[in-house]
Amino acid sequence: MIYTVTFNPALDYIVRLDALTAGALNRAKEELVIAGGKGLNVSVMLKNLGVPSVALGFIAGFTGEALRCFAEEKGVRTEFIRVDGVSRINVKIKAERETEINGRGPDIPGFALEQLENKLQALPRNAVLVLAGSISGGLPQDTYARLLQGLPDHIRVAADMPGDLLRTVLPFRPWLVKPNREELCEVFGLVGLETREAALYARRLCELGARNAIVSLGDDGAFAYTERGEEFFIPAFRGRALDTVGAGDSLLAGFIAAKERGESDRDALRFAVAAGSATAFRYGLAEEAEVLDLLKRP
Ligand SMILES: Nc1ncnc2c1ncn2[C@@H]1O[C@H](COP(=O)(O)OP(=O)(O)OP(=O)(O)O)[C@@H](O)[C@H]1O
Ligand SMILES: [Mg+2]
Known part of the structure; x- marks a missing residue:
């Protein structure tokens, strides 16, 4: 079974106006309103691809309840831990320009984190554990490392998180890491990354402990370095990008789904890139048919 963890899931309130005037009533x-959060996105995308998963993490208040209902309606099993407060609302204002306000989210007390730790230690054999997004709720930056410390070896961890956090999980030999360009630059203190340099840094992620590394390169595609020492680059599919939010989460879900079906690393990466592109070409996360359509292209 696949488990995803989202520390700070959110309701996104997306509002369109002709013009935004600060200090006035805008209509x-x-x-x-849509549900978001990286781990939750991975769970929903896995479901779209026909793969069951369980969404873990923290929710609070009526917004948290709405998030739980959203996930369950999508067919995703949830085992969220409830904490005090309210799950956050992120406001995305689409006027002449885009303005965003991201909520902070609830505090996560130590005993709630311990509950999550216990859950993870009891995961069944051969589980895949997706850790995605930032740490929130006043928890220290070494929280992911702490969660991984006590984890049995048979659990395959997939990590998709900001570069400073990614660096803390590499010593725990995660099965897969999936930085985008910016996150990879954060890991290695780079100012920018040319597409042709992705190979070098994907390999270095593996030297630092990752078993497999995928570097996602937006509309350029994605590069993988695997535990067998193989390298693959798959260009992104061509098309008109409407909304790239969740493209990386879709890529990650696509790779995991294909590996669960026993596909080779190369085929899994191709499927993953198609999943990312299919999501970029629409609003919201792609459906399986859209991914398969891209793969059928000559
Ligand atoms: N404009 C685009 N056109 C085609 N495919 C795209 C485009 N943007 C993203 N993709 C696809 O989605 C994958 C992931 O994109 P990206 O590298 O932007 O992830 P990300 O920054 O982690 O995204 P997020 O965290 O918002 O989900 C790419 O490897 C590619 O396959
Ligand atoms: Mg991402």
């Missing part, structure tokens, strides 16, 4: 032309 929405259109509005939309």
Whole structure:
């Protein structure tokens, strides 16, 4: 079974206006509320690809309850831990320009973190554990490392997180890491990354402890370095990007789904890139049929 962890899931309130005037009453032309959070996105995308998973993490208050309902309605099993407060709301204002306000989210007390730790230590054999996104709730930056410390070896960890956090999990030999360009630059203190340099740094992630590394390169595609010492580059599919939010989460879900089906690393990366592109080409996370359509292209 696959388990995803989201520390700080959010409701995204997306509102469209003609013009935004600060200090005045603005009226929405259109509005939309969707659930977000990286681990939760991975769970929903896995479900879209026909692969079950369990979403773990922390929720609070009525917004947390809405997040739980959203996930369950999508067919994702949830075992969220409830804490006091309210799960955050992120406001995305689409006017002439885009303005975003991301909520902070609830505090996560030590005993709630311990509950998560206990859950992870009891995961069944051969579970895949996806740790995605930032640490929140006033917890220290070594929280992921702490969670991994007590974890049995048979659990395959997939880590997708900001570079400073990614660095802390590498010594625990994660099965897969998936930085994007920016996150990879954070890990190695780089100012920028040319696509052709991805190979070098993917390999270095593996030298630092990752068993497999995928570097996602937005509309360039993705590069993988595997535990067999193989390297693959798959270019992104061509098309009109409408909304790239969740493209990386879709890529990660795509790779895991393909590996669960026993595909080779190369085929899994191709499927993953198609999943990322299919999500970039629409609003919200892609459906399986859209991914398969891209793969059928000559
Ligand atoms: N404009 C685009 N056109 C085609 N494919 C895209 C585009 N943007 C992203 N993708 C696909 O999605 C994958 C992941 O994208 P990206 O590297 O931007 O991830 P990310 O920054 O981690 O995204 P997020 O964290 O917002 O989900 C890429 O490897 C590619 O396959
Ligand atoms: Mg990402």
